[in-house]
Amino acid sequence: MRCCWCENSSKAGFRIRGGDAVFPESPILAPESRFSVTSKRIFILTLSVGTGHIRAAEVLQRALYDCIDPVEVHLLDVLKVVRSWFLMLYVRPYWWLLRRAPSVWRWLFERRQKKLHRATAPHWVFRRGCKKVLEELKAYAPHLVIANEVGAVEIAALGKREGWFHAPILAVQTDFQTEPPWVQAEVDVYCVGSEEARSQLVNWGTSPNRILVCGIPVDPVFALPQDRSEFRRALGLDTRRPVVLVMGGGMGPAPLDAIVERLERCRFPLQVLGVAGHDRVTKQALEQLRGKVTLDLHVFG
DSSP states (O other): OOOHHHHHHHHHTOEEETTEEEOOOOSSSOGGGOOOOOSOEEEEEEOTTSHHHHHHHHHHHHHHHHHSSSOEEEEEEGGGTSOHHHIIIIIHHHHHHHHHOHHHHHHHHHHHHHHTOOOSSOHHHHHHHTHHHHHHHHHHOOSEEEEOSHHHHHHHHHHHHTTSOOOOEEEEOOSSSOOGGGOOTTOOEEEESSHHHHHHHHHTTOOGGGEEEOOOOOOGGGGSOOOHHHHHHHTTOOTTSOEEEEEOOTTSOOOHHHHHHHHHTTOSOOEEEEEOTTOHHHHHHHHTTBTTBSSEEEEEO
C-alpha cells in the first residue's frame, strides 16, 4: 500500500527508492542540505493537539515501510511523554480557547501571523517540558527526523541546534496554509500542501529550493476508485440531491448541531452526513435535530 503523499512527493522531486531518500540536486541548495538515508532509522515526531496530525504521522510511517526495506520507523506523540506542567501551560490553554473562545484564538493567531512570531512558546518551555523527547531522539540516533506539527518542528529544531541529534529534519505540513514558527534554520526540507503555503514560507525567508509542494499525507484508501451512486444508495441517500459532510471534534466538542441548523437556512434540499466520531455529546445533539430540521440528516458516531 503506497501513500498518496509519497507518490506526489516523488513527482515533486523527493525520491524514496532503493533504500535511499534523496532530495534533488540544486545549484542553490547547499551540499550539507542534500542527504540520503541508507541506515533506515527514521524518527517521526508529532503532537496530538488534533487527531489529524496523528493520522497523518501514521500514514507517513506506513508509507516509509512500503517504500524502504528494511527500515525502522519510530513514531512519537510528544504529549505522551512531556511533563504535566507542559500540558497545562502549552496545550490545554489552546484547547480551551478553541472550545470556549474561538474569536480570541483567531485574534491571537492573526497577531502572530502579522508580527511574524517565530515560536509558539519560549525555547525553555520545550527544553524543560520536553526533555524526555530530546532524550529519546538522542538514544534512537535517527538518520532522518520527520516532524508534522508546528510544535514538533520547534522541538526537532531545538534538539538539532543543541546537539541531541545531528540528522536532517523534514517538516511535513498537514494544512494548506502555514505560519511563521514553521520557519526554523535547522529544517532541511519542507513538504507543503499548496503553492500558497510555499509562497508564505518563501516570503518569510525560506529558500524555495528547500520546499516541495507534495500535498497533504492521506490514507491511500481515499485514492481508490469508488462508485459514488452505489455508496449513496448504501447510505440511503438520494442520488440526485446534494450531500454535505459535517464532521469535527478531534480536539473536543464541536458545534456540529449549530452548523446543521445554519445549513437549514440555505433552502436547498440538502442531505447532511453528521459524523461525531467518539463524541457522544455531539452525536446526541445531532440526533435531537432529527424532526426539527427539514434536512435529510444522517448521524454517525
